[in-house]
Amino acid sequence: MRVFYFYHFLVYSLLTLYIKSEFIMSNQKPIILIDGSSYLYRAFFATPSLTNQKGEPTGAIYGVTNMIRSLINQYHPSHIAVVFDAKGGSFRKEIYSEYKATREAMPEDLRVQIEPIHTILKAMGLPLLCVDGVEADDVIGTLAKQAEAENLSVLISTGDKDMAQLVSGHITLINTMNNLILDPEGVEKKFGVPPAKIIDFLALMGDSSDNIPGVPGVGEKTATSLLTEFNGIDDIYNNLDKVATLTIRGAKSLKQKLLDNENDARLSYLLATIKTDVELNLKNEQLKPEPPDLNLLKDIFAYQGFNRWLNELQNGTFFKTENQQLNEPQNNAAIDSTVHQAQTAEKHYETILTHEQLDNWVKKLQTSKLFAFDTETNSVDHFHAQLIGISLSIHPNEACYIPLHHYYLGVPKQLPIDDVIEKLKPIFENDKIKKIGQNVKFDYSILANYGITVTGITFDTMLESYVLNSNDRHDMDSLAQKHLDHKTITYDELTKIDRKKITIDMVDIEQTSLYASEDADITLLLHQKLWPTLEAKEKLKTLFTTIEMPLAIILANMERTGVLIDEQQLNHYSKELKIKLEQLEKQIHELAGEVFNIASPKQLQVILFEKNQLPILKKTPKGDPSTNEEVLSELANDYQLPRLILEYRGLAKLKNTYTDKLPLMISEKDGRIHTNYNQIGTVTGRLSSNDPNLQNIPVRNEEGRKIRQAFIAPKGYKIVSADYSQIELRIMAHLSQDKNLLDAFANDKDIHRFTASEILAKPENDVSSEERRRAKAVNFGLIYGMSAFGLSKQINIARNEAKFYIDSYFERYPSVERYMENTRLLAAEKGYVETLSGRRLYLPKINSASGIEKRAAERAAINAPMQGTAADIIKTAMIAMNRFIKTQGDHIKMIMQVHDELVFEVQEDHLDQMVKQIKLIMENCYKLDVPLRVDVGIGDNWDEAH
Structure with missing residues (x-):
């Protein structure tokens, strides 16, 4: 709601400027009448939740003061009044007890700001009016008609559409809640009826915001049609038989509706009529502003924390004179001739x-x-x-x-x-x-x-x-x-x-x-x-000119293309996750023995470590037992409660981050989501993405796959996923020049099965799936600098067994160990390592006196050239693919990049040809001493294709 009001406030500013130009051209300053009650709500919802040093709300105070001050500085009115609703009810409540009965009570944070607003406006020297028994509209209506009788121009600033009934040749309305200037022509264009019929219009339609009943079944179109044919409510009820003959929708039943609800229609007419004869005993000459009380304003602004205004008061610029108006020329031509420098x-x-x-x-x-x-x-x-x-x-x-x-x-x-x-x-x-x-x-x-x-x-x-x-x-x-x-x-x-x-x-x-x-x-x-x-630096220059710079525009176009999303599928899955989370929550509470907030680390600490006496594995900087994911994962090996909490956290994250959020990110322009690729988000050169983050959608579990199922192909197209296979291991083979690794990839071996065979000295056909899994952990773990302790934890084996795997690995791949050691030494000497494309990855802590920092830097030194080269390869592939795509019209579009994967939309009629080209281009865009391999999948959605 705050956003809604804020943008209408912007429109208000623009409209005010337009109106001002009209008054400038007529050389007449209008009497300005401000609907202060309307300003209150607009300012409250348009500004953030500001507070002063005592924690008291100030957003509405700031907003109302700022709007009125801006209006004064713009027009320098000789006559002005700010009108608020008085406390207590109005005469309308006595006529109809349900009048405004459906309105919510004023928010307390707004209520406490009313008195400070009144104090500021009085200190600014502005006439402030609150009249018992009537509403601000009635006071404004009376003052406006009083001025009109003296041939004076009136400018009413309000957000109330009821005021349209006051508009005339002398009275102009700035409707702050829409884009229109409401002079007589503007009223008719907006509502379809002239100002003289606005009361009839409101009486027929009713007004839900004020709980004015109107005639049930009569909406804006019907009311407009009736008032086009008749002069008003009296004329309608004097000619009810003619209603059925009208060429408007529902005309035959409309007569009976009008007849059955005549009392409500006439009551509504009375309620919607703005009084223009309130006894004010106030002449227009009494609406002149008084000199401001600057000392009082300074005290108030200091108390409320409005420091900028305080400074402006002190240097005399809070109230601008006409000669001080930097951007207020005397006519439009003066603007055009001004050079602002x-x-x-x-x-x-x-x-x-x-x-x-x-x-x-x-x-x-x-x-x-x-x-x-x-x-x-x-x-x-x-x-x-x-x-x-x-x-x-x-x-x-x-x-x-x-x-x-x-x-x-x-x-x-x-x-x-x-x-x-x-x-x-x-x-x-x-x-x-x-x-x-x-x-x-x-x-x-x-x-x-x-x-x-x-x-x-x-x-x-x-x-x-x-x-x-x-x-x-x-x-x-x-x-x-x-x-x-x-x-x-x-x-x-x-x-x-x-x-x-x-x-x-x-x-x-x-x-x-x-x-x-x-x-x-x-x-x-x-x-x-x-x-x-x-x-x-020749290599860096080439990296910039041939990879990073061309890629920027490719990414921009990918972002603009976006990805088509099945909103219904996501909404359905979100409901499934909600049920699962509720079931999990119940299980967790039953297992814990009490109800608690699973998302609260404090409450979780009490449940896990005090009530259930689970071992404390790690503490926070404040000395409290840690409940982070690493701790819960380790505890989950032996205890069911942390295992369920981890599952709950994972599902809650998916729901909050993807199934709930993605539908809200679908563009109304094209039904797609448009992520943002961050080209500088990682030190290694890998791309990241946000809004949404495509890199973190799980790949290997059912929940992640269901989310990917919502990424769909448009009619006549298929999703094609092209994923580099084991690219970092292939880069390691190239960098280390290890003969066994080079041979394995040259012969298209299953590298993990081959590694298990080498480590365990057994034929590849005899390697079990569990042995292959462990070898895979070794293959990837070592290029990330994993120790025996880390490997033992990851694959749940004893540390000495993990050490056996690592030692055996280096025996079979000795050049890998040699490459790692040389890389550490080179990094310590130069302070950086390089990718094959010359990308430099600086390691400021490689020579740190802290052993922990030094070892972390050494691990990064080993892994960074592989991660960075992988990034260079897929970026090069994107550039090569883009050159090809430019020649293919709408046959193929590149829509996503995730880790080592590119995702395309391909026309079904050209599928075979495009898949062959994708594979050919991606496998040959970058030369290594081992072949690059790309796995290609096809489907109606991303999950099917991956």
């Missing part, structure tokens, strides 16, 4: 608000060889985010920002987005003009949302940094500090006001322009700093 040190940043400015930049871009660009958006969701602005930089210390969708009171006129897109599209799509970005994959996708396919993307400073040292932080703020010794404006600094977060489209354009222009400028400067370093 920001100077900082030797930097020249420009805000583009005119076509002339835009054309100047377009000319410069057209003749440039390379430029940096960045986008500002209202979301990090690349597939749905709205473009708020674009920043550009061609030369160091020079940049511009083109605002497109900023919404707040006083926002300058921005160029139409269609005009900007039309002029920039040819430049962005010109591959001869090179482009630089920071995390350019995101910006590419944002512009694709607007029909721009960016070409010529040559550099990404985030990836340049990542290739140079994957251990570094690669965000722009960190890179600028490290490489340019420059403290940037951060996004949090820009969008946080008095501890309240707002979206960037609500930030002042000049502030955003400084921030966004700096982003483009810093991107260009970072490239100039990083590229020479990268270019000097």
Whole structure:
């Protein structure tokens, strides 16, 4: 609900600007009447749950004050009133006891903020009205009609549609709950009836929010149709026989409905009518604001923690005079002629608000060889985010920002987005003009949302940094500090006001322009700093230009393609998991002897270690018995309770992370989910993903398979999964040049059965499935640096038996042991290891005085070249596959990458041909001294194909 109100608040700001321009053109300041009660709820639901130092809620206080202050700074009204509902009921409650009876009570967190709001508004010098026995609407209606009688213009700010009945040539309504300006034409366009018939309209329809009954069965369309034919309720009831002859749906039964509910209709008319003759004894001249009580405001703002406003009060900028209005020209032409620039040190940043400015930049871009660009958006969701602005930089210390969708009171006129897109599209799509970005994959996708396919993307400073040292932080703020010794404006600094977060489209354009222009400028400067370093290292330069940079756009297009999801299947499975979890919970509670919160580590500690006296295997930093997964897994070998708790945790995680969440992530645009691939998420070069995380869906258990069954092929297509077989072991064979391993892979041996045969000195045909399982654990365990102790725990054997397996392994594969030892020594000498493609994996703790840290670094040194090379291989495969896919039209799409697996959608008519090409390309894209093997599966869903 907070999001709902927040976005309507944005619309409110835009509409207010439009109305203001109308009053400017007429050179007349309106009397402003504010529905304070409407503001209360809008502010409460639109702001986060802010509190002051005493923990008292302040969100509504901040929101109401901010909206009214912005309105005053925008219009500088000579007359204004803020009207609230008085305590107690109104005359309508006396007429109809059920009036508003269905409304929920005001939230207590909102109720306690009303008095502070009133105090602030009075201190601001604003006339504040609460009249007993009537509602705010009636007071506003009376004041509006009183002003209208004197030929004065009135601007009513409210979220109440009932107010539409007041609209006239002199009274304009800003409907804060939708996108329309409600002048007389706007009312008729919105409701289908003119202001004079709004009361009849509401009387027929009723109003569930106020519990006004209306006529059952008469909705908006029927009410509109009736009032098109008749002049109002009286006319309808005087001509009921004509109703049945109307060409509207249900006309024949409508007469009886109207007849049966005439009393309710007439009661509803009375309840919906805003009184315009309340005895106020108040003239319009009495609505002039008083001078503000600045000392009282300072005390209040200090108490509430509104520090920014406190500073503004102290320097005299809280209330802006008309001459101080930075973004308030006297007419629209003045906006167009204003050049907004920001100077900082030797930097020249420009805000583009005119076509002339835009054309100047377009000319410069057209003749440039390379430029940096960045986008500002209202979301990090690349597939749905709205473009708020674009920043550009061609030369160091020079940049511009083109605002497109900023919404707040006083926002300058921005160029139409269609005009900007039309002029920039040819430049962005010109591959001869090179482009630089920071995390350019995101910006590419944002512009694709607007029909721009960016070409010529040559550099990404985030990836340049990542290739140079994957251990570094690669965000722009960190890179600028490290490489340019420059403290940037951060996004949090820009969008946080008095501890309240707002979206960037609500930030002042000049502030955003400084921030966004700096982003483009810093991107260009970072490239100039990083590229020479990268270019000097031939292998790293090749890695960047042939793998990482081309992959970025491939990933962006994969993300945009997305994966089709069977929502119904997930919902069904979620219900299954719910039943299983309830059954497990009951079993756990019965076994524990009492009901407790399974998700609470504290309660679990008591149950396991105090009540059931299970052995304490590990303690937390605070000294409490640990209940982490590793501890529970070990306890589960001997005790049923931790075994059931582990099962419960696993199922709960699947339900919360996938079966419940995935349906919510399905895009309304195309029925697909669109993950985000993180190219810098691991130090080894492997890709990760989020929203959703595709890497963590279990493969080998039934629960994980059921989730994968929801990843489906569209009609006429099949899912094809292509998975590299034992790729890290093949890389180990290549790196170590061990003859036995090389021979085994050259002859397409079952490597785990072969290893068991070698270790146990028995024929391969005599190796049991259990022996093969143990050999598999040895094969994979050793490349991760597993010790005899670790192996014994993993396959549940004695440590001396595990040591026998490891010793026997190295006897049969002596070059593997030699490679491992040499790698440790080389890592200690250089401080890094390399993949076959030259990717460097730095090991800062390889020479640590701490034995634990040193051994961990040595294990990473052994494994990193294999993991990193595996990452390089599948990235190379994706690039090769992409070249092929570009030639195939819609026959094949690459939709997912998970670990060593690529997933495709393939047209059924071209299945055989595509599968052959997938296998051929993936097995031959990277040369090792052993053959690469790819297992290909086909199905209607991911589970069937895997």
